[in-house]
Amino acid sequence: MSISQSLDLPVTGMSCASCAGRVEKALRALPGVQSASVNLASESAHVVFEGAAQDTLMAAAAMQAVKKAGYAVPQERFRLGISGMSCASCVGRVEKALRSVPGVASAAVNLAGESAEVSAPLGSVDAAQLIAALRKAGYEARPFDDAGTDAAPAIAQRAEATAKALARERNLALLTLALAAPFVGGMIASLLGHHDLMLSPLVQFLIATPVQFVLGWRFYRAGWSALRAGTGNMDLLVALGTTAAWGLSTWLWIAGLPHIEHGVVPHLYYEGSIAIIAFVRLGKWLEARARGQTAAALQALLRLRPTTARRRRADGSEETVETALLQPGDLLLLRAGEAFAADGIVVEGHGSVDESMLTGESLPVDKQPGDTVRAGTINRDGLLVVQIEAIAGETMLARILRLVESAQMAKPPVQQLVDRISSIFVPVVLFIALVTFALTFTLNGGNVEIALLHAIAVLVIACPCALGLATPAALMVGTGVAAKHGILIRDAGALEQARDLRLVAFDKTGTLTEGRPVVAALHAMNGDVAALLRFAAALQVGSQHPLAAAIRARAGTVALPPVQDFRDFAGRGVCGTVEGRHLLLGNVRLLQEHGIDAAPLRAQAEEQAGQGRTVSWLADDHSKQLLGLFAFGDEPRATSAAAIARLKQMGLRVAMLSGDSFAAANAVAARLGIDEVRAGLLPEDKAAVLAQLRNDIGGDIAMVGDGVNDAPALAASDLGIAMGSGTDAAMQTAGITLMRGDPLLVADAIDIARATDTRIRQNLGWAFAYNVIGIPLAAFGLLDPVLAGGAMAFSSVSVLANALLLRRWRPTTIVRQEARP
Structure with a gap:
């Protein structure tokens, strides 16, 4: 039971x-x-x-x-720093240990970042349970971030711990290399015919033994933990291989003692065990250095926020306080050259702010009262007084840090195959080593020495490390360098989706255009333009829609009558009762739904739409009479045309989706060089249009948008890209978020996503090829154990080095600026 x-x-x-x-x-x-x-x-x-x-x-x-x-x-997330992992097999063991804790819903481990992220129902699990489960599995863990809090202190703490660990790895590696140098030198001399330069057997034993069991103790400890958990890892392979080499040498030395007295010195293999440990130690040091560099972009973001700020007291005096003591509503004073410690609103002063560290925009942005400023950005000139709106973990900087860390913890679909292979990798290698020993022993007339050397080479050439580091290393560097330039990759799956893209669909308003429309023309049926404007502005008095803001701006300070029975028709317009008249304000679809004929002003509407302007109609719903129309001008962004051209150069098709009329949408598309246009769309229509486009082109589609109405389309696309000037709803739905409203960033986002995916696949290809080629060579005796150990140690380093090449990536805008004379 x-x-x-x-x-x-x-x-x-x-x-x-x-x-x-x-x-x-x-x-x-x-x-x-x-x-x-x-x-x-x-x-x-x-x-x-x-x-x-x-x-x-x-x-x-x-x-x-x-x-x-x-x-x-409700869920809560735990982030843990984990020490003791050495390869992909360790990743599987750690995930298995975390998932065994009752209540855990998911667990993901990042080998390159030596971290784990656990999700569980709120209150069902605590960090102590998770840490205890990991200790039982043979790993040490510590919490370094609290869900919903400021990630910056946790990252700083981790950076300090990483620096200490790196120094320790360096010292141990250099010590082991120094002790291994006489052995390696003697081995090379023997190959050149100078056999008298090898150390005596006793000296070899006295040096190799502490190296094996003191400097190499980490392999025994981690290997034993793996055995207790019923699995294996790289440490177990190294421990078995080097112990076999040390044991064989010791046995040959003891057995050959009588012959040594007569001047016959047996060939020993201490240099094999000590060189393997030295190379692995060196590899771990270089690996640790490379790991630190993979997180360099995150560290750069961390350094943006100051530790202190100048706060204005109620009496008008100033005080310097730590940022941890700031509260929403506080007033901060910022002089030229100082960084903002929190998100807030400018209440006094004018100045220009450098936001490049968050958005990638190199030019300072002018700020005046009412404008938003972000933590970590820098006041370049002027004196600003800012009222705090968000502190610590609620700032945009903290949200970016959490977003990048979550993306780095994620696993793209290709990693699932790697995880399955890693789970059986070590047992398969052990089996191959046993078969190698048995066959070599049989084919060489029972020669234990040769058989054992071949088996040792198999054990030490196998490298699950490279498999485990291939994906997370490239993911950490790629997402980090992208964030540095204002591109936030929220979903690791976006990397593969970007690779398979065939078409990019843009929303028009606010994405390809500035999103700041103005009333360019208006026509009243009775010639009373003032009354037309007053009625329309009254209907839009509480709306946040850009067109509503344009009407209110045109109306100015005119006294507006109250509106009753207000109703919003998504994607079509609004209605309400003003001064006893039930009025409609919206597009031609709204008029058609209410049986109102637009013919009296159709010629004027077509003329305005032909200039790329959006047309809205005002009508009386009771009398079914048309009262007038408004034409809104919204200029394309300065970089929209260049962005479309760049996407086409990348081999992508470009389409534009708009709720505007066909004439207005086609006029804008013609200016920007877009050939495929879908106009007159409601928000719910865009998802169906994307499905139709997907079927037509037979490939994946990206959707670029910025508003609440774009969220369904972003979710329906294969890859959603949200413009940073847009809404939280759009950003939460998208796989990639752009931190500034520059369409050129769309091509850059696809480019860095593809580059990261390419590095991941190159790394995995190298890791698989290395093992597939190396293990057979070792089994057939074509690879010396010392060379096998060195190759194994440097295989993971090469994977990390390849990933670090992503740090050279730069957006097109920067490349173009540098290319100018």
Whole structure:
């Protein structure tokens, strides 16, 4: 009889007993669930399931079931720094240990960053449980970030710990290399015919033994932890291989003692064991250095925020305080050259602010009262007084740091294959080594020495490290350098999607255009333009839509009558009662839906649309009479045409989706060089149009947008790209977010995503090829154990070095600026 286990989940969104019943029904329908009960008062669910079911699978399935039922399970994320991992097999063991903790819904481990991210229902798991599970598996862990808090201190703490670990690895590597030098030198001399330069057997033993069991102790410790967990790792392979070489040498030396007295010195292999340990130690040091460089972009972001700020007291005096003591509503004073410590609004002063560290924009941005400033940006000139709106973990800088870290923790789809191979890699290598020993022993007349050397070479040439580092190393460098230039890659899957893109679809307003329309023309049926403007401005008094702002700006300070029965028609317009008249303001679709003829002003509308202007109509819904029209001009962004041309040079097709009329949309498309246009679309139409375009071209599609109305289209595309000047809804839906409203960044985002994906595939190709070629060479005796150890140590270094080449990547705008005379 299996032992039952239980799981407690918080559930939000329930309002009555029927809600609780629906949640219970959804949970009871899951395979393996024995019972489920929901407490409406405490907003929680208690699930009892069979002990054979995996906790992680059950937690994830339960959360998904609650979500499908129409409710939510609040989650919390834990970030842990992990020490003791050495290869891809370790990644699998750590993930398995974390997922074994009851309540854990998901766990992802990054070997290059030596970190893990765990997701669990709120309150079901604490960091102590996770750390205890990892210690039981043979690894040390520490929490370095709290979900929802400021990531900067955690990153600083990690950087300091990494620096100390790097110094220790360097010292141990140099010491081991110094002790190995006489052995390697003697081995080279022997190959050149100078056999008298090799150290005596006793001296070899006295040096090799502490190297093997003191400097090489880490391999035994980690290898033993792997064995206790029922698996294997790189450390186990190194420990077995070097111990075999040391043991063989010691046995040959003891057995040959009688012959040594007569001047016959047996050939020993201490140089093999000590050189392998030295090379692996050297490789680990270089690997640690490269790992530090992969996080360089994140460290650069971290250094942006100052540690202190000058705050204005209530009496007008100033005080210097630590940034941790700042609160929303505080007033900060910024002189020229000082960095902003928090997000806020300028309330006094004028100046220019350098935002390049967040957006990649090299030119300073002018700021005046009412403008937003971000933590980490720098006041270049002028004196500014800023009222704080967001502090610590809620600032844009902190959100970027969390976003980049989450992206670096993610695994692209190709990594799933690597994880499956890594899980069986070490057992397969051990099996190959045993077969190699048996066959070599048989084919060489029972010569243990030759058979053991071939088996040792197989053990030490195998390198799961390169497999484990291939993806996360490139991902860390790629996402980091992208963030440095204002491109945030939120989803690792976006890398592969960018590679397969065939077409990029743009929203028009606010994406290809400035998004700041002005009333360029207006026509009133009765000639009373002032009344027309007053009615329209009254309808739009509470709207945040750009066209509404344009009408209010044109109306100026005119007194506006109140509006009643206001209603918003998504993608079409608005209606409301003003001075007793039920008015409509919107596009021609809204007029058609209410049976109003636009013919009296159709000629004027077509003329305006032919100039690329957006037309809105004002009509009386009761009398079905047209009152007038407004034409809005919204100029294309300065870089839109160049962005379209660049995408075409990259072999991509470009389309534009717009809710505007065909005439207005086609006029803008013609100016920008876009051939494919879909106009007159409602927000819900864009997803269907994307599906149609996908079928037409037979490939993946990217959607670029910036507004709330774009969120469904971004989600429906293969790759959503949100412009940084847009809304949070668009950014949360997109796989890539651009931190400034520059269409040229779209091509840059696709380029860096493709470059990162290419490095990942190159790394994986090298790692697989290295093992596929190296292991057979070692098995057939064509590779000396010393050379095998050196090759293994440097295979992971080469993978990291290839990933670090991504640091050379630069956006097109910077390349063009540098190319100018």
